[in-house]
Structure formats: structure tokens, C-alpha cells
Amino acid sequence: MIIVLQPDRDDLKAIVQRVVQVAARFEGVETRPYAHTGTGHTFTEIHLVGPTRGVPTTVFEEIPGVLRVVRVSTRYRLVGRHHETEAAGFEYNGVRFGDEGLTVIAGLCAVDTREHVDLMMSALQKEGMVTTRMGAYKPRTNPYEFQGLGRECLPYVFELAGQYGMRAVAMEVTDGRQIDEINQALADAGDPTGVILQIGTRNAQNFELLKVVGQQERFPVLFKRGMGITLEEALNACEYIASEGNPCIIFCLRGVKTHLGDPHRNLVDFAHVPLVRRKTRLPVCVDPSHSVGSVDEAVDGIPDVFHAAGQGVIAGASSVLVDFHPHREVALCDGPQALTLEQLPRFVRYVRRVRETFEESVSDTAPATAADAIDGA
Ligand code: PEP
Numbered sequence: 263m264i265i266v267l268q269p270d271r272d273d274l275k276a277i278v279q280r281v282v283q284v285a286a287r288f289e290g291v292e293t294r295p296y297a298h299t300g301t302g303h304t305f306t307e308i309h310l311v312g313p314t315r316g317v318p319t320t321v322f323e324e325i326p327g328v329l330r331v332v333r334v335s336t337r338y339r340l341v342g343r344h345h346e347t348e349a350a351g352f353e354y355n356g357v358r359f360g361d362e363g364l365t366v367i368a369g370l371c372a373v374d375t376r377e378h379v380d381l382m383m384s385a386l387q388k389e390g391m392v393t394t395r396m397g398a399y400k401p402r403t404n405p406y407e408f409q410g411l412g413r414e415c416l417p418y419v420f421e422l423a424g425q426y427g428m429r430a431v432a433m434e435v436t437d438g439r440q441i442d443e444i445n446q447a448l449a450d451a452g453d454p455t456g457v458i459l460q461i462g463t464r465n466a467q468n469f470e471l472l473k474v475v476g477q478q479e480r481f482p483v484l485f486k487r488g489m490g491i492t493l494e495e496a497l498n499a500c501e502y503i504a505s506e507g508n509p510c511i512i513f514c515l516r517g518v519k520t521h522l523g524d525p526h527r528n529l530v531d532f533a534h535v536p537l538v539r540r541k542t543r544l545p546v547c548v549d550p551s552h553s554v555g556s557v558d559e560a561v562d563g564i565p566d567v568f569h570a571a572g573q574g575v576i577a578g579a580s581s582v583l584v585d586f587h588p589h590r591e592v593a594l595c596d597g598p599q600a601l602t603l604e605q606l607p608r609f610v611r612y613v614r615r616v617r618e619t620f621e622e623s624v625s626d627t628a629p630a631t632a633a634d635a636i637d638g639a
């Protein structure tokens with residue numbers, strides 16, 4: 263059971279106390295308060311855990327200052343959406359990840375040279391972009407393949423990020439010790455930028471790693487759906503992160519593994535965007551690069567990666583994670599799916615246009631007249 267308090271009240275502390283007192287009447291029931299920040303408002307919630315089946319909602323509904331009481335049946339209670347007024351998302355280092363707009367997180371799949379990082383970030387800055395992806399720790403299928411430069415590249419990645427005005431660098435971690443390395447490198451560089459910790463598809467059910475990224479609150483987490491797990495399992499995995507104390511999670515779809523997606527690398531699962539938005543309060547990201555796996559163009563001259571990104575954005579995704587490389591022929595990881603820097607402005611225009619169409623569709627509540635016009639023609 264979740265008790266949601268009215269936001270923006272001066273007496274929130276007293277209301278929480280009253281709720282806790284009333285809950286104490288029920289044996290075995292524990293209370294856990296959480297603050298959830300939506301657009302403009304911070305909602306305080308008190309979660310009742312334990313044997314709540316016999317607890318009536320009315321005893322809490324009667325308390326002045328309680329907005330609503332919700333019985334929750336989902337097992338992902340913290341990341342789940344329990345009432346319509348909840349806005350998805352959070353703000354990090356001056357960037358809002360949420361329902362209000364579209365954030366493009368474009369960059370290198372894997373950092374290879376300082377020069378490529380420099381060229382990439384310079385191109386992003388020209389487009390007015392402040393978020394990027396820079397893989398340092400790469401989980402590779404084959405042990406003899408390039409494993410990423412690891413901490414060695416962090417000093418120049420962060421230095422250049424600061425120089426080019428990047429507010430957040432998305433970076434996969436495969437082990438908790440890498441978070442210490444990131445913290446150290448950021449401190450050494452004078453904290454010029456922020457970091458989003460990426461949980462890759464291969465670690466989507468590495469529960470110990472999920473707990474570790476959940477136990478720290480400094481960095482938000484971009485969680486990628488496991489390539490072969492159900493949506494329900496993926497949402498439970500996010501709950502592992504949130505239940506350890508970190509609610510700032512972006513849920514990323516990146517395609518699922520099945521040969522039915524051939525010749526694309528994965529089968530695009532972006533039809534799940536509205537579903538995740540309905541079931542949770544997590545901002546939803548799509549990764550068209552790892553879904554499609556190539557830069558082939560359709561007959562309309564638009565690359566499949568653009569088309570897939572558009573499918574996610576038109577369905578309501580609020581961020582796009584996408585691979586670019588200044589010289590993809592020499593990229594050490596996922597070069598075949600990397601768009602070129604010359605394609606960046608067009609990609610940004612394309613997804614922004616799709617986002618505008620999405621927003622127009624959301625606010626289009628006028629009765630349909632187009633069909634009448636056709637009938638009358
Ligand atoms: C990546 O984004 O670099 C990556 C490895 O993606 P995924 O975990 O989706 O395969």
C-alpha cells in the first residue's frame with residue numbers, strides 16, 4: 263500500500279509522523295518514506311510493507327494532507343506508476359530526463375583515441391548538445407576482442423567533456439569498482455561533467471551489480487533491457503536499483519535477441535515504449551544503433567537507424583542513445599552501426615521533427631475532421 267501526500271505543504275513532517283503512527287497499529291507492517299520528484303512538485307510517499315491485506319485504506323485517507331492511498335499489486339512498487347498525475351523523470355546536472363522533451367545521447371560506442379573523443383564532442387557542441395555516450399568498459403562477447411580502454415581514458419574523456427560543455431556522459435559499468443575509478447577520475451579532473459552509469463543488456467539481471475549502482479545516489483542509471491528477458495523481468499531488475507535507494511533510472515529498450523530480426527542485429531522492441539510509460543514512472547530511452555546494427559539506408563535514403571529511432575520517439579521515448587564515430591572504419595567496437603559526424607545534424611533534425619509530431623498528437627484532442635473532409639471531397 264502506498265500513501266501519497268499532498269505536495270508542497272509546510273506540515274509534511276507532521277503528516278508523515280501521523281501516517282507512521284496509524285500504520286504502527288497494524289502488526290508486522292513497516293513504513294518506508296520516499297520522495298519522488300516530478301515536474302515542479304516533489305511527492306512524498308509512504309510505502310507500507312508487510313501484511314497489508316487487512317489494513318483498510320480509510321484510516322489513512324482520513325488524515326488531512328493525504329492525497330490518495332493506492333493498493334499496489336505490482337512487484338516493482340518503486341518504479342511503478344501508481345497514479346496518473348505522476349510525471350516521469352528526474353533532473354541531473356542541469357539536464358531533465360523525462361516526459362517534457364527529448365534528449366539525444368550520441369557518441370562513441372567505445373572510446374578509442376583522444377582525437378576521436380575530441381572530434382565527437384566538438385560535433386555535439388556545434389549542435390548544442392550537452393549529453394553524450396563514451397564507453398570505457400566494454401563487455402565483449404569474445405575475450406580476445408577490444409575490452410575498452412577502461413580508466414586509462416577517463417582523464418581525457420572528462421577533461422574534453424568539460425571543455426565542450428557536456429553535462430552528462432553515459433558510460434557502461436560492469437563492476438562496482440569501476441564506479442570508484444569514475445569518481446576518482448572526476449575528482450582529479452575537477453568535476454567538469456556528470457556521468458550516467460549504463461547497465462548493459464548482458465548485465466540486466468546481474469543483481470549484485472544492480473544493487474551496487476542502486477546504493478550510490480551520485481549518478482543516475484541508464485538500464486538496458488536484457489536481450490532475452492521479459493518486460494516484467496526488466497522492470498523487476500530496475501526495482502533492484504530503486505529499492506537500494508537510487509530512483510534516478512532511465513529505462514532503455516535496445517532490441518531483443520531472436521533471428522526473426524535478421525538481417526537487423528536485434529528485433530526492435532520499441533512498441534513497448536508506451537507500455538513502459540504506462541506501467542512505470544521511468545523516462546524511456548531507445549537505442550536504435552544496437553537494435554539495427556548497421557547503417558544501411560532504406561530506399562527513401564533514410565538510414566534504418568533513423569527509422570528505428572523515429573519509431574521509438576513517435577511512441578513517446580524521451581531519450582535516444584545512438585552510436586556515432588568520426589572514422590567508423592577504424593572503430594574498435596561496433597563500427598558497422600556507427601553513424602558519421604556528417605550525419606549528426608540530419609539525425610538531430612529528424613528525431614526533433616518526430617518528437618514535435620508526437621507532442622502535437624498528444625495535444626490533439628480536437629474531434630477528427632480529416633475523415634469528414636475526405637468523405638466530402
Ligand atoms: C552499448 O551501449 O555499448 C552496449 C554494449 O549496448 P548493449 O548492452 O545494449 O548491447
Ligand code: MN
Binds near residue numbers: 371552595596
Ligand atoms: Mn556497442
